[in-house]
Amino acid sequence: MARDARTQPLRVPLLLERLDALNEARREHWLDLGRAQPALIERLARGPNRLVVADFAAPDTERGLPGTVPAVPSTGFDVVLAWDWPNYLVPEGLSRLGAELARCSHAGTVLHALIHYRNDRMPETPQRLRLAADGRLDEDGVVEHLRPAPRYSPKALEKAMCHWQVDRTLLLNNGMQEFVLRLRSTSAH
Amino acid sequence: MFSKKDGGESATDTPRNPTAPAASRSPGSASGSRAAATIGPSIRINGDLAGEEDLIVEGRITGTVELKSNTLTIGAQGQVEARVYAHTILVEGTVNGDLYASERISIRQSARIEGNIYAPRISLEDGARFRGAIDMDTDNEAFRKAFGTASAKPAPAASAEVRPSSGSETAGKPAKPAANGGGSASSSSNVA
Numbered sequence A: 001m002a003r004d005a006r007t008q009p010l011r012v013p014l015l016l017e018r019l020d021a022l023n024e025a026r027r028e029h030w031l032d033l034g035r036a037q038p039a040l041i042e043r044l045a046r047g048p049n050r051l052v053v054a055d056f057a058a059p060d061t062e063r064g065l066p067g068t069v070p071a072v073p074s075t076g077f078d079v080v081l082a083w084d085w086p087n088y089l090v091p092e093g094l095s096r097l098g099a100e101l102a103r104c105s106h107a108g109t110v111l112h113a114l115i116h117y118r119n120d121r122m123p124e125t126p127q128r129l130r131l132a133a134d135g136r137l138d139e140d141g142v143v144e145h146l147r148p149a150p151r152y153s154p155k156a157l158e159k160a161m162c163h164w165q166v167d168r169t170l171l172l173n174n175g176m177q178e179f180v181l182r183l184r185s186t187s188a189h
Numbered sequence B: 001m002f003s004k005k006d007g008g009e010s011a012t013d014t015p016r017n018p019t020a021p022a023a024s025r026s027p028g029s030a031s032g033s034r035a036a037a038t039i040g041p042s043i044r045i046n047g048d049l050a051g052e053e054d055l056i057v058e059g060r061i062t063g064t065v066e067l068k069s070n071t072l073t074i075g076a077q078g079q080v081e082a083r084v085y086a087h088t089i090l091v092e093g094t095v096n097g098d099l100y101a102s103e104r105i106s107i108r109q110s111a112r113i114e115g116n117i118y119a120p121r122i123s124l125e126d127g128a129r130f131r132g133a134i135d136m137d138t139d140n141e142a143f144r145k146a147f148g149t150a151s152a153k154p155a156p157a158a159s160a161e162v163r164p165s166s167g168s169e170t171a172g173k174p175a176k177p178a179a180n181g182g183g184s185a186s187s188s189s190n191v192a
Helices: A014-020 A040-045 A091-103 A154-160 B139-146
Strands: A030-033 A050-053 A077-083 A105-116 A121-123 A129-131 A136-141 A145-147 A164-171 A176-181 B024-026 B036-039 B042-048 B055-057 B061-075 B079-091 B094-096 B099-107 B113-114 B122-124 B129-136
Touching: A014 A105, A014 A164, A014 A176, A040 A050, A040 A129, A077 A091, A077 A129, A091 A105, A091 A154, A091 A164, A154 A164, A154 A176, B036 B061, B099 B139
Parallel strands: A030 A050, A030 A077, A077 A105, B036 B055, B042 B061, B055 B061, B061 B079, B079 B094, B079 B099, B094 B113, B099 B122, B113 B129
Antiparallel strands: A050 B129, A105 A176, A121 A145, A129 A136, A164 A176, B024 B036
16 A cells, blocks of 8 residues: 555645634534544534544445434534545445435535545555544554555545535545535535 | 543542442542542442532442532443533443533543533543544533533633633632532432
C-alpha cells in the first residue's frame, strides 16, 4: 500500500474545516457510525453540541447499516461520519446506507466519507480511523491482507446513493479521497 | 489530552477498593473530607439509591442512583442498569442507562456504556466502548429536571478535559446542600 511509504501524517482537511467552523452559539447534532473517539468528543465539546455514537464495528456489505442508529434527534443529524465504510459496500449496500442515513437527516445534512481512490487495493476490513487531538487521522491495526478497492468515483457514489450529492472532494496523501456529500433537499424527511 | 491521568484525575481522587466489604469506607474521598462508601462485588441492589456521600460501586445496581452533590465511581467490576444523577461520575465498569452529572463524567478505557450522557465536561479514554448520545449542552430541559438548574459552565481556561465553553457563566461546583451530619446513603432498595 502507498500508506507504507507515507511520510506525512494523514489529515482530513474537509472534516477539520467543519470542526473548526463549530461555534459556541450553534448546536449541531453529529452521528459517528464508528466507535467513540476522544478527540472528536473534545472538538465537539467546544460548543453545545450533541454527538451520537453508533459504535458499529463495520458495515454490512449488502444492507449498509448493521443495526439501528440510536438516539436520532427529531430534527435529524447535521453531520454524519461514515469514515471508510463505503469502500466495503456493494452498490446495493451503498444505496441502502444512503437511504437509511437520509431518513435520520435533513436537507443539507453533510455526510463525510473516505474512499480508496488512487490505489486499487485496500485493507481487507474497515480500518479504525481515529482523529487525533492535533487533527491527524490515525489508522489502527496492522493490515495483513488486502482486497480490491471499488474505487468509487463521485459519479458512482451519487448514482448509488441517490439521496446524496457530492459537495466537495479532496485527494489525500495516502491515496484516499475525502468526500463531503449533502442530502438533496428533495430527499429530506 | 485523554491520558489516563489527565484532568487531574488519578487513583488518588477516584478511590477504588474492589476487595472492600460491602458498604465499607475506603480512604480518600473524591469530594474531600469523607471516605467513600463501597458497594462490594457480591452486592446487588434493585431500586432507588440516594445519598450525600461519595460511593464506589463494584457490585450491581438496577434502578435509580441519586448522589447529586457527590462522586459516583462505577468500578471495573461494577454493573449499573440505572438512571444516574451525580455531581461527578467516573466509569470503569459497565453501564446501561443514562448518566447525568452536574460537573463531569469521566469514562475510562475499561468502561462499557450503552445510554446517553449529559454533563458540562466529558472525557473518554481511547478504548472505552460507548453507544448512545453525548450531550454537551447542559442548558436544557433534561438537565434542569435533573438538577433543578442548568449546570455551571466551565471557564475557558486550558484543561485536559472536554469542556464546552459556551456562555459566560462561571465555572465551579454547584453549592452543596447543607451537611446532614452522618451523610449516609439512603436506599429504598432491595439488597440481595
